[in-house]
Amino acid sequence: MALSRKITTLESFDVRFPTSTMLDGSDAMNADPDYSAAYLRINSDSGAHGDSLVFTIGRGNDVQIAAIDILAQRYAGMSVQDAFNNIGGIAQELSADSQLRWLGPDKGVFHMAAGAVLNALWDLFAKQAGVPLWKFLSDLTPEQTVAAIDFRYITDALTPAEALAILKKAEAGKAANEEQLRKSGVPAYTTSPGWLGYTDEKMLKLTEDARDAGFNLIKYKCGKSVADDKRRLTKVRALLGPDFPIAIDANQVWDVDVAIDWVNQLEEFNLRWIEEPTHPDDVVGHAKIAASIKTPVATGEMASSRIIFKQLLQSNAISVMQIDASRVAGVNENIANVLMAAKFGIPVIPHAGGVGLCEMVQHIAMWDSVAVTGHHPRRMVEFVDHLHEHFLVPTDIQGGSYMAPTAPGAGAEMYQASIDEYQFPSGGYWKKNGARS
Numbered sequence: 001m002a003l004s005r006k007i008t009t010l011e012s013f014d015v016r017f018p019t020s021t022m023l024d025g026s027d028a029m030n031a032d033p034d035y036s037a038a039y040l041r042i043n044s045d046s047g048a049h050g051d052s053l054v055f056t057i058g059r060g061n062d063v064q065i066a067a068i069d070i071l072a073q074r075y076a077g078m079s080v081q082d083a084f085n086n087i088g089g090i091a092q093e094l095s096a097d098s099q100l101r102w103l104g105p106d107k108g109v110f111h112m113a114a115g116a117v118l119n120a121l122w123d124l125f126a127k128q129a130g131v132p133l134w135k136f137l138s139d140l141t142p143e144q145t146v147a148a149i150d151f152r153y154i155t156d157a158l159t160p161a162e163a164l165a166i167l168k169k170a171e172a173g174k175a176a177n178e179e180q181l182r183k184s185g186v187p188a189y190t191t192s193p194g195w196l197g198y199t200d201e202k203m204l205k206l207t208e209d210a211r212d213a214g215f216n217l218i219k220y221k222c223g224k225s226v227a228d229d230k231r232r233l234t235k236v237r238a239l240l241g242p243d244f245p246i247a248i249d250a251n252q253v254w255d256v257d258v259a260i261d262w263v264n265q266l267e268e269f270n271l272r273w274i275e276e277p278t279h280p281d282d283v284v285g286h287a288k289i290a291a292s293i294k295t296p297v298a299t300g301e302m303a304s305s306r307i308i309f310k311q312l313l314q315s316n317a318i319s320v321m322q323i324d325a326s327r328v329a330g331v332n333e334n335i336a337n338v339l340m341a342a343k344f345g346i347p348v349i350p351h352a353g354g355v356g357l358c359e360m361v362q363h364i365a366m367w368d369s370v371a372v373t374g375h376h377p378r379r380m381v382e383f384v385d386h387l388h389e390h391f392l393v394p395t396d397i398q399g400g401s402y403m404a405p406t407a408p409g410a411g412a413e414m415y416q417a418s419i420d421e422y423q424f425p426s427g428g429y430w431k432k433n434g435a436r437s
Contacts, residue, residue, distance in 0.1 A: 003080040003128045005046035010072040012065050013039040015414070016058060016424040017355060017387055018433070033057035035355040035387060038064035038113075039419065040072060042120045044080055050124025051413040054112045054326045055354040061424065067113035070100070075117065084125050088148045091118055091332040095150065106153075107304035111329055118330030119360070123410035133410040134181075134366035137331070138174060142167035145371075149336045150306075150329075157310040163339045170371055177370040185401035186365055186375075187216060188383040191249070191353060194220035203232065204239055214400030217245040217272060217380060223253040226265050233269045242270060249275035252302070256285040260292045273298040273320050281308065286317035298322055301351035305329070306336045313344040322351045322382075325360035331410075338368050347376070353384030358395045359411035362402045390418035 020032035037053035094114035126136040193206030259277035273296040280302040290297040298320035352358040388394035396403040425435030
């Protein structure tokens with residue numbers, strides 16, 4: 001496909017929303033998050049621009065912006081077509097700077113900054129092609145898709161030949177899969193009722209609303225105390241009944257043996273999964289937990305790279321893979337993650353919420369549903385009902401499902417008015433209310 005014009009300038013914005021004032025996003029580890037976006041815009045001389053963001057929760061957003069600025073500026077002047085033709089090489093280049101790599105490697109603020117650059121480029125590609133990102137990815141040949149992947153450190157789990165075979169096998173079903181996606185979307189589950197800072201009354205009202213809206217799984221934060229978890233889950237079960245699917249999320253608050261004991265004490269609540277039971281880098285710990293409890297283990301929203309996902313899969317440490325749109329090195333690395341999960345037979349149920357994560361990660365899930373594993377009963381995408389009004393193409397949830405976006409791009413573009421209002425510390429909101437450091 002022909003993509004015109006050149007990249008001209010690159011802009012970044014420190015955007016922070018005061019979500020801590022309502023305890024939206026509160027959990028056992030993150031008590032008072034201010035949902036924030038380290039936002040990147042890659043401009044081209046056609047007038048089109050590619051937008052992306054790295055989600056943070058307040059302090060440190062400026063650090064993330066600094067890393068994005070260092071990496072992004074090197075692509076000013078590159079033709080968009082050349083960027084597309086060499087997107088796999090750019091992914092490797094961003095992660096392999098011989099000096100910046102010392103601050104990783106393949107993890108942390110520079111790895112997420114690499115993701116911001118790559119995601120903005122994919123957004124620009126899709127916009128210039130006039131299609132949503134899920135469609136742009138689905139229409140790539142298997143060879144083009146494999147060429148986008150950085151296979152360093154994962155060939156013991158997935159080789160280029162295996163990735164190509166997975167994609168070629170799925171080609172016969174792509175047209176039917178796309179038709180089903182456009183008609184029915186992909187199922188969503190919601191965490192909106194489950195924040196740990198909510199009162200029981202608010203939790204139960206939002207639970208009732210979510211059930212009535214068609215969501216077929218609801219997730220609740222946990223980890224304050226076993227007694228408190230039992231009290232809250234007892235009320236949830238009284239409202240929803242014994243069989244309605246529910247899950248819990250500890251947000252990494254436990255040591256391994258504590259997690260095992262804690263989750264086993266909650267077995268009576270028939271949990272679909274326990275999410276992030278311990279530190280996200282502790283693959284051996286996750287494997288021990290998975291072998292010691294009956295509740296399936298889910299993790300991945302803070303898995304820093306394809307290398308961590310590889311180990312989780314090889315160690316039988318997870319029953320659910322939860323990729324995140326901005327935690328790893330962008331679309332490229334998530335393509336690798338999805339294909340590894342497909343090889344190992346593990347469903348990908350992406351993490352979302354935050355600011356813009358729903359808008360972004362839905363495209364990866366939809367590409368998976370069209371061009372990799374198709375539509376299946378274990379497919380879901382997380383949905384949290386916060387801050388969607390700030391995006392040009394907000395998520396469209398109907399009957400508990402994400403409907404496929406039709407507008408061109410990857411979903412992360414925010415209204416300039418929202419950026420101006422919540423830019424930190426100079427935006428209108430922060431000038432009026434005071435910038436919290």
